[in-house]
Amino acid sequence: MFTKERNEQTGAPTLPPPPLNNLQGPVLDNPSDLTLATVILIVFGIFMLLFGLLMFLIQAGLLPFNPDSTFGLLLVLLSIQMITLGKTPFGTFRRTWIVIILGFSTAIIGTGACFIPGFLAGIIPQLVGCIMISGGVMLFFNLLFSEGRARQWIRIPGVLQHLTVACGFVYLTVILFGFVVLFPRFLPDIFTGLLMLVMSAGLFYLAWCIQTLSLQYPMKERDPETSEDKGTSGIVWFLLHHEASLSVPVSFILLLGIIFIECAIILIPSGKGYYLFSRDGQFGLLMVIMAVQVLALGKTPFGVYKRSWFLICIGILIALLGMYSCIVPGLLGGRMLLILGFWNLLTGSTGLTKIVIPVLQSHRSSPNTQVSLSKSKKKLLWIVIILHLLTIGFGMNLILPGIIPSIVVLANLFILGFLMIHLASMLRTIPLPL
Structure with a gap:
């Protein structure tokens, strides 16, 4: 009790x-x-x-x-x-x-x-x-x-x-x-x-x-409860x-x-x-x-x-x-733009670096030591890379307002949101390979 x-x-x-x-x-x-x-x-x-x-x-x-x-x-x-x-x-x-x-x-x-x-x-x-x-x-x-x-x-x-x-x-x-x-x-x-x-x-x-x-x-962790008759x-x-x-x-x-x-x-x-x-x-x-x-x-x-x-x-x-x-x-307003802009710029750049460097090192290594990724994990990896690039673009727009056309900013936000939702759905079943 x-x-x-x-x-x-x-x-x-x-x-x-x-x-x-x-x-x-x-x-x-x-x-x-x-x-x-x-x-x-x-x-x-x-x-x-x-x-x-x-x-x-x-x-x-x-x-x-x-x-x-x-x-x-x-x-x-x-x-x-x-x-x-x-x-x-x-x-x-x-x-x-x-x-x-x-x-x-x-x-x-x-x-x-x-x-x-x-x-x-x-x-x-x-x-x-x-x-x-x-x-x-x-x-x-x-x-x-x-x-x-x-x-x-x-x-x-x-x-x-x-x-x-x-x-x-x-x-x-x-x-x-x-x-x-x-x-x-x-x-x-x-x-x-x-x-x-x-x-x-x-x-x-x-x-x-x-x-x-x-x-x-x-507290001990527990698995989410499931039921056998969920299909019916x-x-x-x-x-x-x-x-x-x-x-x-x-x-x-x-x-x-x-x-x-x-x-x-x-x-x-x-x-x-x-x-x-x-x-x-x-x-x-x-x-x-x-x-x-x-x-x-x-x-x-x-x-x-x-x-x-x-x-x-x-x-x-x-x-x-x-x-x-x-x-x-x-x-x-202005200070928030700079803080949020640098935060997103650093987040995207750091995340991209942590993915790209291991991939380059893997390609330079001998064929026997290279890690083979499944098709789903490769797709997940590309989504994460694109997300980091879009995050960098979002940060640049905040630091230098007007440098990116407004229509591109809207497309960036929409694609960023869509890929985040898609990534969240994939991460429920597929672990990130890196």
């Missing part, structure tokens, strides 16, 4: 290691190796902390505010939780395909809000507020009355007592935050910022509890009961692919002047996703590294810059 409940609360990844060596998640063996559930809670805490601090200046009229981009980013963060952990605002579920689809749908809505100022104006904050209130109420009552969970935990000295208090505190502040979003005058202006600061403290407290619990009681049960049964065989790194590739395609589609009517396009929201969202990958996977432009406190600090700094750009438009 204790192990089952712990699994639901930590939400730690339970899928087998991802097939790509350069994308494999880190091993939890010291306090700086944060679980994915801890990382996402920390990112939420950073968001609320920054939002709360900026809210004092926004309410005083000293800073501009983009509510669509702000709450759109919050929706994308919620979708990352759903896609990678199966954790929804209403509870934790198995990562079935219906949960994955709902997560990506939420990401699409949040991305649209980040990219287009005024997109569904007023509806996005109302959606976030309703989710926060209903989800917080459901989680709080589930904590109190579901199999007496809180009563069991509170009797066990140590981290479980802290976990009970942290969960209850976060759920209550989430409910209050939802009311503030739905009814801006629910609290006086000064208390709105204070509520966000208090909520951020609760999220950091909960992250500490989950990380401590994960270190004291490490229909598509509805498959979506509701079949667990998605998507590793966390592959889930991020798929998410980025969808975002790039959505960006390319949105830019077409935006380029004709039908509506404005928020560069701050676009680059801020991409920076936050990059930061989550740094914190959760140790993924940097130079490859994947064991996460140290220095790397964690870099991830937090990137997250702060991205969140600031989404909340307060117009102040970090």
Whole structure:
């Protein structure tokens, strides 16, 4: 009983290691190796902390505010939780395909809000507020009355007592935050910022509890559950009961692919002047996703590294810059272009070098020592090479805007997104040969 409940609360990844060596998640063996559930809670805490601090200046009229981009980013963060952990605002579920689809749908809505100022104006904050209130109420009552969970935990000295208090505190502040979003005058202006600061403290407290619990009681990996009658049960049964065989790194590739395609589609009517396009929201969202990958996977432009406190600090700094750009438009635009541009330029160049050099060395070696690749692995290798080239082009366009024609930029984004989705589908069954 204790192990089952712990699994639901930590939400730690339970899928087998991802097939790509350069994308494999880190091993939890010291306090700086944060679980994915801890990382996402920390990112939420950073968001609320920054939002709360900026809210004092926004309410005083000293800073501009983009509510669509702000709450759109919050929706994308919620979708990352759903896609990678199966954790929804209403509870934790198995990562079935219906949960994955709902997560990506939420990401699409949040991305649209980040990219287009005024997109569904007023509806996005109302959606976030309703989710926060209903989800917080459901989680709080589930904590109190579901199999007496809180009563069991509170009797066990140590981290479980802290976990009970942290969960209850976060759920209550989430409910209050939802009311503030739905009814801006629910609290006086000064208390709105204070509520966000208090909520951020609760999220950091909960992250500490989950990380401590994960270190004291490490979880074993398990394979996704399958069923023998999936062929005869229909598509509805498959979506509701079949667990998605998507590793966390592959889930991020798929998410980025969808975002790039959505960006390319949105830019077409935006380029004709039908509506404005928020560069701050676009680059801020991409920076936050990059930061989550740094914190959760140790993924940097130079490859994947064991996460140290220095790397964690870099991830937090990137997250702060991205969140600031989404909340307060117009102040970090040029700097964000350079940071994101150099990040993509280094990522593409380093990835391409790591592939090309071993291939050249293999061709120069004797025929007896050359490695023979299957047709599918050769196709996968070419897709990765093209992706790195497109990533370099995307970075160059950010560093030197206008050097690449706009139609080429659109094609680059669309092809980049399509190949990422295709790569994610292939990586479910084929490991990268290099």
